[in-house]
Amino acid sequence: MAALHFHFDIDGEDFSSAGDASVVMKKKLRQLGFPSDAIRRCSIAMYEGEINMVIHANGGTADVDVYPDKIVIVLEDHGPGIPNVELAMQEGYSTSTEQIRNMGFGAGMGLPNMKRYTESLEIETKVGVGTKLTMVVGV
Amino acid sequence: MILREIADLLRARILSSEDMLETEVQNAFCCDMMSDVLAFATNQSVLITGLLNPQVVRTAMMLDMHCIVFINGKEPTPEIVSLADANDIVIMVTDDSMFRAAGTLFGTGLLNADEV
Numbered sequence: 638m639a640a641l642h643f644h645f646d647i648d649g650e651d652f653s654s655a656g657d658a659s660v661v662m663k664k665k666l667r668q669l670g671f672p673s674d675a676i677r678r679c680s681i682a683m684y685e686g687e688i689n690m691v692i693h694a695n696g697g698t699a700d701v702d703v704y705p706d707k708i709v710i711v712l713e714d715h716g717p718g719i720p721n722v723e724l725a726m727q728e729g730y731s732t733s734t735e736q737i738r739n740m741g742f743g744a745g746m747g748l749p750n751m752k753r754y755t756e757s758l759e760i761e762t763k764v765g766v767g768t769k770l771t772m773v774v775g776v
Numbered sequence: 777m778i779l780r781e782i783a784d785l786l787r788a789r790i791l792s793s794e795d796m797l798e799t800e801v802q803n804a805f806c807c808d809m810m811s812d813v814l815a816f817a818t819n820q821s822v823l824i825t826g827l828l829n830p831q832v833v834r835t836a837m838m839l840d841m842h843c844i845v846f847i848n849g850k851e852p853t854p855e856i857v858s859l860a861d862a863n864d865i866v867i868m869v870t871d872d873s874m875f876r877a878a879g880t881l882f883g884t885g886l887l888n889a890d891e892v
């Protein structure tokens with residue numbers, strides 16, 4: 638079944654706009670008439686991933702494929718990569734600086750949240766090359 | 777409780793979405809860490825925070841929240857206010873501390889976010 642596709646470029650230089658792609662995507666899903674529970678799970682997962690790309694990876698891209706029964710979110714960046722994925726997935730683990738914490742992020746909750754709110758979260762990452770996250774949200 | 781009553785109780789100034797003040801809410805959450813807000817997201821309708829940036833508004837939007845209360849008289853920037861205005865989110869500023877604001881609302885029956 639053909640999907641509706643949405644593409645976003647995530648600016649890594651401008652923190653004040655971080656999260657904007659997730660806001661736009663949320664509005665699209667509302668227009669498409671998805672149930673609010675599925676929209677919320679999708680929004681939270683994409684938002685956490687978008688913020689991560691801005692604060693840890695200097696931006697990237699988001700590609701969202703919308704099917705009647707699922708939403709697939711692919712986030713790709715050319716940042717530093719994640720050396721130890723198992724560690725990064727632990728609640729409370731964060732390499733965030735004081736500056737990031739002052740902006741309300743860096744609790745080490747993002748990746749665990751993304752896992753909690755999605756049906757699957759796949760992480761492909763290579764140090765010095767970048768990170769690709771694929772999340773599937775069930776409707 | 778409606779948002780207008782919350783503003784009265786906290787002697788708060790309303791900065792955005794005044795047409796939404798009749799919105800009924802049942803619960804609230806206090807936090808400066810947006811990831812914690814996102815992690816403990818269940819039916820929260822009012823976010824009480826001392827953090828001032830546009831991500832507070834976007835975080836509230838992700839969770840379908842209706843209202844943000846900034847504490848300690850912290851004045852949000854015009855960018856924050858207009859983002860909230862465009863998305864039907866009420867922004868209030870109270871001179872109360874987070875502890876006092878939360879205590880006041882809790883005492884009048886507003887529930888913790890996980891209790892509804």
Ligand SMILES: Nc1ncnc2c1ncn2[C@@H]1O[C@H](COP(=O)(O)OP(=O)(O)OP(=O)(O)O)[C@@H](O)[C@H]1O
Pocket residue numbers: 685689690693694714716717718719725726730731732733741742743744745746747748749768811812
């Ligand atoms: N896209 C990414 N590129 C490089 N490193 C990342 C990326 N995403 C996450 N990380 C690493 O994984 C750690 C954990 O990420 P997670 O999102 O769980 O927490 P956080 O972003 O530090 O804090 P929070 O999400 O609570 O604001 C980060 O501190 C960072 O070291």
Ligand SMILES: [Mg+2]
Pocket residue numbers: 685688689742743746747748
């Ligand atoms: Mg994060």
